[in-house]
Amino acid sequence: MSLSLAKQDAPMDAYRQLFDGILSQRLAPGTKLNEVELTLLFNVSRTLIRQALQRLQLEQVVEIHKNRGAFVAAPTPDLAEQILLARHTIELAVVRLACQRCKLADVQQLQHMIDLEQSAIDQGDMATALRRSGEFHLQLAIVAGNQPFVHALRGLISQTSLIITMYNHGGGNACARDEHSHLLEAVRLGDEAQGQTLMAHHLGHIAEGCDFTQSPQVANLKGAFAHLSS
Amino acid sequence: MSLSLAKQDAPMDAYRQLFDGILSQRLAPGTKLNEVELTLLFNVSRTLIRQALQRLQLEQVVEIHKNRGAFVAAPTPDLAEQILLARHTIELAVVRLACQRCKLADVQQLQHMIDLEQSAIDQGDMATALRRSGEFHLQLAIVAGNQPFVHALRGLISQTSLIITMYNHGGGNACARDEHSHLLEAVRLGDEAQGQTLMAHHLGHIAEGCDFTQSPQVANLKGAFAHLSS
DNA sequence: TTCACTTATATTGTATACAATATTATGTAC
DNA sequence: GTACATAATATTGTATACAATATAAGTGAA
Numbered sequence: 480m481s482l483s484l485a486k487q488d489a490p491m492d493a494y495r496q497l498f499d500g501i502l503s504q505r506l507a508p509g510t511k512l513n514e515v516e517l518t519l520l521f522n523v524s525r526t527l528i529r530q531a532l533q534r535l536q537l538e539q540v541v542e543i544h545k546n547r548g549a550f551v552a553a554p555t556p557d558l559a560e561q562i563l564l565a566r567h568t569i570e571l572a573v574v575r576l577a578c579q580r581c582k583l584a585d586v587q588q589l590q591h592m593i594d595l596e597q598s599a600i601d602q603g604d605m606a607t608a609l610r611r612s613g614e615f616h617l618q619l620a621i622v623a624g625n626q627p628f629v630h631a632l633r634g635l636i637s638q639t640s641l642i643i644t645m646y647n648h649g650g651g652n653a654c655a656r657d658e659h660s661h662l663l664e665a666v667r668l669g670d671e672a673q674g675q676t677l678m679a680h681h682l683g684h685i686a687e688g689c690d691f692t693q694s695p696q697v698a699n700l701k702g703a704f705a706h707l708s709s
Numbered sequence: 710m711s712l713s714l715a716k717q718d719a720p721m722d723a724y725r726q727l728f729d730g731i732l733s734q735r736l737a738p739g740t741k742l743n744e745v746e747l748t749l750l751f752n753v754s755r756t757l758i759r760q761a762l763q764r765l766q767l768e769q770v771v772e773i774h775k776n777r778g779a780f781v782a783a784p785t786p787d788l789a790e791q792i793l794l795a796r797h798t799i800e801l802a803v804v805r806l807a808c809q810r811c812k813l814a815d816v817q818q819l820q821h822m823i824d825l826e827q828s829a830i831d832q833g834d835m836a837t838a839l840r841r842s843g844e845f846h847l848q849l850a851i852v853a854g855n856q857p858f859v860h861a862l863r864g865l866i867s868q869t870s871l872i873i874t875m876y877n878h879g880g881g882n883a884c885a886r887d888e889h890s891h892l893l894e895a896v897r898l899g900d901e902a903q904g905q906t907l908m909a910h911h912l913g914h915i916a917e918g919c920d921f922t923q924s925p926q927v928a929n930l931k932g933a934f935a936h937l938s939s
Numbered sequence: 940t941t942c943a944c945t946t947a948t949a950t951t952g953t954a955t956a957c958a959a960t961a962t963t964a965t966g967t968a969c
Numbered sequence: 970g971t972a973c974a975t976a977a978t979a980t981t982g983t984a985t986a987c988a989a990t991a992t993a994a995g996t997g998a999a
Contacts, residue, residue, distance in 0.1 A: 489953080514981070524954045525981090533760065537767040539860065546960050546981060558856060564802075565857035572798040626788060627795035627868075630769065631861040638857075719983080744951070754984045755951090776951060776990050 494531035504606040508553035538634040556691035559642045574674040576623035585622045586667045593659045646689035724761035734836040738783035768864040786921035789872045804904040806853035815852045816897045823889045876919035
């Protein structure tokens with residue numbers, strides 16, 4: 480049997496396609512997510528679409544208004560500040576745990592994720608780079624071995640991507656590679672103080688790169704999934 | 710129009726009844742949650758039952774195994790430790806924010822919640838006391854004004870209730886009243902250092918009150934909602 | 940009895956049908 | 970043309986029907 484052949488899981492697939500669409504910036508914050516359109520795009524019934532939307536809502540990536548429908552979340556500047564503060568609090572604890580528990584294999588995997596992120600940057604694909612940057616942070620939480628932190632960060636990192644999409648129009652996170660690399664080096668050495676310092680600066684840079692005075696553009700649904708048209 | 714007459718919201722009602730059933734210890738950890746039984750108990754279709762179960766799953770209060778069904782979560786000792794550590798990290802930040810932002814009305818509401826918890830203790834209703842204790846902690850996060858913290862703590866506090874149900878058979882949290890009161894006093898005075906110290910001790914006492922060597926009993930579904938039989 | 944195997948039942952997974960609500964379009968008065 | 974009311978449409982909310990899977994019951998052989 481093939482190890483690479485994942486069994487297809489319709490609910491997860493619908494969820495993941497939507498999630499990727501949002502995180503890859505094909506679906507801009509504020510975009511209306513029409514249920515029947517999504518059924519046509521993904522070839523599943525509204526039941527599974529609604530399941531995926533509810534899950535995304537509980538991850539705070541989608542907002543559902545009763546009888547009005549689902550929309551890609553669009554964090555206000557005030558909420559964005561709360562999100563970045565929450566990340567600061569949790570990720571400082573995460574990096575501390577990661578310093579204590581990180582194994583060689585973990586370091587190698589994290590390094591690989593940094594490389595992937597960098598290759599996306601090299602190709603000018605900033606949307607993919609942003610997504611992989613988030614995956615690096617999440618993997619760090621997994622290495623830290625605290626399930627609630629992983630769970631909370633999954634949502635917070637996704638929301639941060641939305642925030643960057645909305646407010647960071649300059650390419651301010653191009654410096655991320657070095658920051659992730661230095662962070663990983665501190666984790667590898669088990670230097671908790673240095674790791675926390677670097678993480679604090681790193682998250683600070685994300686906030687500094689954002690301009691909370693302008694509002695975002697909203698894309699439409701069919702265009703975002705044009706590659707699925709068969 | 711009556712202010713106290715909340716418009717009925719079937720999905721929320723089903724969710725809340727299940728949530729209360731679990732948090733009030735009528736549904737013990739590990740209990741199988743049969744969907745058709747729940748439809749009969751709550752008089753809604755499986756659609757809404759499944760919605761409620763999915764939401765509870767994402768709050769980590771219910772586990773859903775594919776094709777096997779939903780069960781009240783039963784955190785292992787290892788996970789319990791992770792949950793309490795996560796609470797420690799987040800609630801120390803929460804109490805710090807609360808010290809900065811707490812208004813007079815907030816103090817009064819928090820005091821009221823302490824009184825409600827105490828009255829439940831006085832009546833020997835420890836299940837209600839436990840639930841109200843959790844509500845106090847959650848309200849503190851609301852006062853702190855950080856939505857991600859509120860969101861994360863909602864699940865963590867519920868999970869802590871499950872942990873106490875499973876592992877804390879002594880009445881170790883009877884001391885909670887004084888601890889909550891002292892905590893509120895520090896918040897009222899805006900004494901961040903004192904607030905964090907008290908919170909750390911409070912959460913430490915929860916962990917100390919638990920014996921992670923014995924396993925819990927599992928109740929059945931009909932008995933837990935016997936009061937609904939019409 | 941006990942184990943394996945087959946069949947029947949129960950339970951969950953998904954799609955569809957219908958109901959309720961919101962949105963848009965149309966028409967009419969001013 | 971604007972504003973308002975009304976009708977037509979579109980969209981979401983909920984219940985039910987059917988399919989897929991798992992669990993339980995039954996049957997026979999060792």
